[in-house]
Amino acid sequence: MIGWHDVYKVVEAMFPLYVALVLGYGSVRWWHIFTREQCDVINLLVCYFTLPLYTLEFASHVNPFKMNYKFIGADAISKVIIVIVLVIWAKCSSKGSYCWSITSFSLATLTNSLVVGVPLLEAMYGQMSVDLVVQSSVIQGIIWLTILLFVLEFRKTRSDSLSMMDDPHAVSSLESVKDIERNEQMVAISRPPLWSLLKIVWLKLALNPNSYACFIGMAWAFIASRWHLDMPGIIEGSILIMSKAGTGMAMFSMGLFMALQENLMACGPSLTVFGIVLRFVAGPAAMGIGSIAVGLHGDVLRVAIIQAALPQSITSFIYAKEYGLHPNVLSTAVILGMILSLPILVGYYAILEKSLL
Template sequence: MIRWQDAYKVVEAMFPLYVALILGYGSVKWWKIFTPEQCGAINRLVCFFTLPIFTFEFTAHVDPFLWNLPFIGADVISKVIIVIVLAFWAKCSPKGSYCWSITSFSLCTLTNSLVVGVPLMKAMYGPMAVDLVVQSSVVQAIIWLTILLFVLEFRRTGLGVTSNASNGDQGKDLEEDVVNSSDRPSFWSLMKVVWLKLAMNPNSYAVYIGIIWALIANRWHLEMPSILEGSILIMSKAGTGTAMFSMGVFMAMQEKTIACGARLTVFGMVLRFIAGPAAMAIGAIAAGLHGDVLRVAIIQAALPQSITSFIFAKEYGLHAEVLSTA
């Protein structure tokens, strides 16, 4: 049972996030400090500097040799289930949409494990649960956020190429089914452009540099030089705060606080709190999890939406209003 002081620890961890969000919201909505162009610059600062450095910093300090492999396997199985279902829906349903499949994947699977999950799991199940949540966060950054980034870049590259064969109105119509367009360049030439763009995006390799360092450091018991550690920390500590500030700025620029409307809000809640945990329950049972590890696996799948997924959605122009609401 969670005690009052444990519940306070969760509130204590989350409250500063909403301070940053309110400051971002107020700076645009109430105080008119930033112009729309400056708001875009803030999001790019987060996307290309503070967020990748934050990702590298927490990844570099894990110990991959102590990971719970069945727990990670359950996480992978659950997300593969979601991918198969969404791919089938996009391909076979008359209402299927590749763009909405990308957003639905984010809503179902990508959680705010570090900021919300760590204090919550620590209060409920102790250090064991914290280790599992951190492992889940690292795997999310290594595999799933990388895949999300790749798909978003592939979509934007395809839209950019196709829109140069189209006028503005046609470009909007192509957004949902650009994947099926007959006047796109070849798949491999498009892939070449995508990989080139990803190579210039620090989000695509920060986590890999971090995990490589973690493997080397824990294998040979090395420590990062303090001068380098300090240089990373000074930007890393700003990562979560600036991401929430950017989310507040985005919300302030919308006509309504719940920008996506009631229907899409309910849709997002169903994916976040029902579909995601249900898929995790299937994956956890398939991987043979039991006891507190099983409970942690299911609960962490129902945590609030990943801040990183919103930052990516805003940068790549895909349903950012839905993810900000979530």
Template sequence: MIGWGDVYKVVVAMVPLYVALVLGYGSIKWWRIFTPEQGEAINRLVCYFTLPLFTFEFTAHIDPFKMNYLFIGADAIAKVIIVTILALWAKCCSKGSYCWSITSFSLSTLTNSLVVGVPLLQAMYGSMAVDLVVQASVIQAIVWLTILLFVLETRRSGNDLYANNNNNNDNNDNNTAALAFGDKTSKDLEESAKKDDEDRPSFCSLMKTVGLKLAMNPNSYACILGITWAFLANRFHFQMPSIMEGSILIMSRAGIGTAMFSMGLFMAMQKKLIACGPSLTVFGMALRFFAGPLTMAIGSVAVGLHGDVLRVAIIQAALPQSITSFIYAKEYGLHADVLSTAVIFGMIVSLPVLIGYYAVLEFVH
């Protein structure tokens, strides 16, 4: 049973994040220490240095031979369900959008397991729950954040390649001029549309560009290197050299703090405190606290989880929004306002929501 002391431990873990957030917000809004351009540079520092090292550090210290593969399978099923629904919505619905599908996937599936999940689930179910939460974090970093990074890079690279075609710019200019003078025929419009399709980059050229960019992005391989080290270290029973450990820790310890600081900078540059508006905020909270746990419950039942493992699986799927998802959204220019709101308000409302799940799941056997 959760006591006030356990709630206090969770609050202790969360308050420092908001301190970093307020410092970032005040740095632009009140004290004018940073300019918006400098804020962009800080976000890139977080994206390409502190977060990859943080990911490597916690991934490298797990024991992959002791993972609960049924739990991981349930998590995979839950995420595949969400991906399938979002893909069908984007393709078949008139209001569907691939861009919003990407953001909805982040909102539904990517959680802040380590900061909030570890102390809270330790209080609820003990060390077994902590092990499962860490495993979920590692799989999220290795598989789902890597896939998200690939999709975001593909989207940006495709737009860049299309925008950089001189043929395309000339074609658009000619279309505009012709329309202005009223001499554009139906045949011309069809030829123009065909020309636009031809100007789009081929799949091979797009994948080559994406591959080169991801090869230069440390987020692509930080988790892979981390899990590789974890396999070797646990198989052959050796430890990371202290000089290597220290070199990683000096930056990785700043990962979450600088990410929250960057979010504060972003908030300060928005016109409203709730950057995305109340309707999108409610939408994000619904995906975070209901869609994720619902699909995780389906996946858990499908693989036969039961007892406390089932309860932990559902509750960890309702943890607050991943901070990394905001950093990626900011870097790639896709609904960063929605993700920042989901992180900030998600952590505020998560405690009563998660305790509510805990109380309800006590009746599940």
């Protein structure tokens, strides 16, 4: 039975994260230490150095040959369930749409696994849960965020192409040409082929250091696990000196981001509630179904459900902002997710500990 000591362990692990968050928030909103431009520089430091090296450290210590493939399968099933529901909603509901389906998928499935999940679940269930959360984070970075990036790039390119085709001025300005007899001809504008979209996506991924961190970390993990190698101390030390700042700097950066917003609910109360329900209810529910379908039970099942209720992925907001797809909804989900996650996740922990899963 869960006791106050168990709850205190969770709070003890989470509280330092909120300290870093408040310090970042206060340095802008209360003490006016940093300007917006300086905040952007700090965010770049986090995005390009501390967080990728933090991800690399965890990914490189995963043993791919001992991964819990039932857990990974449950995660995949839960996301497929969400996709099926969103497709039906987009096709059958007057309020459904392709764009909102993308945003809803992000809200329901993409979590801040490493920054919040590792210290939280380690306090709840020990090292076993850390291994599962890291596996989930690596798969999310390699597969699901890549798919999200592809879908967003496909939407953007398709939208640009269609708007150009619908604009007579744009058509007239464009690929007319003259033939060999100097007669003018109109060249039809066609949609970009699939290979062109894939090329754009890979170029985007090549500029994303977090993608490098996941792929390089997993590559080393395969090599090290196969031949029982240890990372050279000079390399591991170089990674650790920056990665140790990963959690604190990520939370500090989130505080800066919160302070730069005009209000916490940038998208309005109705969409805020919609996002919270998807993040903390729909995602865990789908994960519960997927976990039971593959036969998870005990603490592994509990970890699966709780990690699905972690706060919103910061990367999903970065993508939403870059591609102009409901960034106000994602920013609200990120901010309120960090604020509400502690009591909600402790509540999940208490309920699941009393259950017979």
